[in-house]
Amino acid sequence: xxxxxxxxxxxxxxxxxxxxxxxxxxxxxxxxxxxxxxxxxxxxxxxxxxxxxxxxxxxx
Numbered sequence: 001x002x003x004x005x006x007x008x009x010x011x012x013x014x015x016x017x018x019x020x021x022x023x024x025x026x027x028x029x030x031x032x033x034x035x036x037x038x039x040x041x042x043x044x045x046x047x048x049x050x051x052x053x054x055x056x057x058x059x060x
Contacts, residue, residue, distance in 0.1 A: 024032035047053065 020032060020036060023035065027035075
């Protein structure tokens with residue numbers, strides 16, 4: 001379990017680095033940083049708006 005989680009996490013870091021580098025190359029460094037900040041600031045919304053928030057117990 002731990003090895004799988006670490007493998008997926010490092011893969012996501014590598015993909016995110018490549019995507020952010022490409023974005024910075026296309027639109028510039030400052031706009032890319034602002035875009036990243038906006039994505040991080042809004043990353044809680046999918047959980048907030050999903051039915052997971054109102055769950056009281058695990059599904060059977």
